[in-house]
Amino acid sequence: MVRGGTRGGRGRRFGGRGGGGPYGGIPRPALRPPFDLALSELAFPRCRPAPDDTAFTQALLKRHTELTPTPAEQAAVLNLVTKIETVVENLAVLPGDFAAFQLLTVRHVGAFKQGTMLKGDNVAELVFVLKTLPTKEAVEGLANKVTDELKHLVQNDTDLRPDQIKMLTNEEGFCITNGEVSVRILVTTITPNLNKLKPNVHLDFEVLKGHTVAIGHTLWFEENAHHSSIRVLVRLLKDLCTRHTGLSCLTPWLLDALAYHAIMNNLSRQALPLNVAFRRVLQLLASGLFLPGSTGAPWPVRGLRSPAHSVLSSAQLDRATMTAQTLLRVLARGGHAYLLGLQDFEEGKDISCEITVWDGVVVSPLAPAYEPLGKNANADGDDFMYAAMDEESENNAVGETA
Known part of the structure; x- marks a missing residue:
């Protein structure tokens, strides 16, 4: 028997004496x-040789060879990601009249960053960590601003054409596509701001928290799944x-x-x-x-x-x-x-x-x-x-x- 498991103190949160436990007083299953x-x-031990x-x-x-993206697909995704990062860095330095956007950092997450992207699924993911509270209006304004600046940036680009760039907002942020290549922009904020969120005003708490955890997941993959x-x-x-x-x-x-x-x-x-x-x-x-x-x-x-x-x-x-x-x-x-x-x-x-x-x-x-x-x-x-x-x-x- 684990010490304190059926009495007060540490065992209390697991349904011990005097505690309700996390599941209505019933001890959590081992x-x-x-x-x-x-x-x-x-x-x-094996009794005969392995087959x-x-x-x-x-x-x-x-x-696996059939599932691996071609070099052209990976280059197309990387090109769009690089262009978006350039636009965002410029906005962070010179926000102009867009004062609601205060960027802390941009982090790469998802399959493209981890090197597990499937052929034909040309999607990259970026997490924008904001210093400010992410209101729905601010995120929509950010999406429009990034899209406009991106179209202006690629006017003389041979691979990206302004008329092919599309943007769509969603509950997680927004998504920018160029032909068969997409970059999902996932918005979150610094941890102290999570307790200040208001329903129907800011993005959903669980969505923002999930994007924050996604950064930790990608870091774990880079450190361990090498x-x-x-x-x-x-x-x-x-x-x-x-x-x-x-x-x-x-x-x-x-x-x-x-x-x-x-x-x-x-x-x-x-x-x-x-x-x-x-x-x-x-x-x-x-x-x-x-x-x-x-x-x-x-x-x-x-x-x-x-x-x-x-x-x-x-x-x-x-x-x-x-x-x-x-x-x-x-x-x-x-x-x-x-x-x-x-x-x-x-x-x-x-x-x-x-x-x-x-x-x-x-x-x-x-x-x-x-x-x-x-x-x-x-x-x-x-x-x-x-x-x-x-x-x-x-x-x-x-x-x-x-």
């Missing part, structure tokens, strides 16, 4: 890691999620944390081969890494105590787990070409949702295990874990950027 063969090699994975490895590398295999695996996982509906709920943050965990978190502390890490991702998901009661993958940002997968609902967690179980069985029967998208399955159908036969072995999709609780139902046991995670999902679903 989080446990799922079974992971990569961390249990000493207890389960030849050469074909699978080559298929992974081939698919191994090239992590970027390759992230790109492959993003593609996997776009083709299998059950995995579409996994956010870019979850995929970054999952890829790092699968490659680097092992007994040797050395990067695992790509084929081993990809299979391990499916094994971890299938074993319940992202289910209520699991420790999950660690958050990329310090200070967030809840599991990374708490941003998803129980139904999404259940669907992702059963999809991974089906895909793992397909992979075990040699169906990696269909799983990776190198070959289309029955005119583009989702192989995780169809019954397939592999050398006489039938692989059928699993049925959902999660059933929503009624509003008046008593939550206990496993049902309480789901209900608790659903509540925590609503309270912690911040910092998610596309």
Whole structure:
């Protein structure tokens, strides 16, 4: 028994004596890691040589080559980003009549900065950190000012044409596009200003906080995910999620944390081969890494105590787990070409949702295990874990950027 766990003092916030606990007086479920063969090699030594994975490895590398943006696409995105930064720097030095804009810094975030952008998805993300409170009118004025100055800047540019530059505002800031290239401008403010925000006047608190956390996530990725295999695996996982509906709920943050965990978190502390890490991702998901009661993958940002997968609902967690179980069985029967998208399955159908036969072995999709609780139902046991995670999902679903 942990000292103080069932008495007052430190144990109080977890439902101890005299405390209501975070979930109405019921102790928070203990989080446990799922079974992971990569961390249990000493207890389960291999009794025969590992199978030849050469074909699978080559298929992974081939698919990654197809997903990697061309040099022209990356150059086009970088060119637009550079031009926007030039405009913003000029406005920060000489704001003119636009006094509402007081910029502290501009930070790069997202897939383009991390080197995990997919081919055809030519989008970069910039976070504008303002010293002032970001009112909706000020953000709209900033968007129009940046767009006008950008069109003026590229009048003599051979790659960018003023008539092709478009701007659209949204609840997160605004987006500037030039043909097939886009730059999303995410607006936030300094931390002391977050408590001064007013509804219907300034941008939403959760949106601004999420953009601030996105900066920390990108810094974490640069410091820890420096191994090239992590970027390759992230790109492959993003593609996997776009083709299998059950995995579409996994956010870019979850995929970054999952890829790092699968490659680097092992007994040797050395990067695992790509084929081993990809299979391990499916094994971890299938074993319940992202289910209520699991420790999950660690958050990329310090200070967030809840599991990374708490941003998803129980139904999404259940669907992702059963999809991974089906895909793992397909992979075990040699169906990696269909799983990776190198070959289309029955005119583009989702192989995780169809019954397939592999050398006489039938692989059928699993049925959902999660059933929503009624509003008046008593939550206990496993049902309480789901209900608790659903509540925590609503309270912690911040910092998610596309």
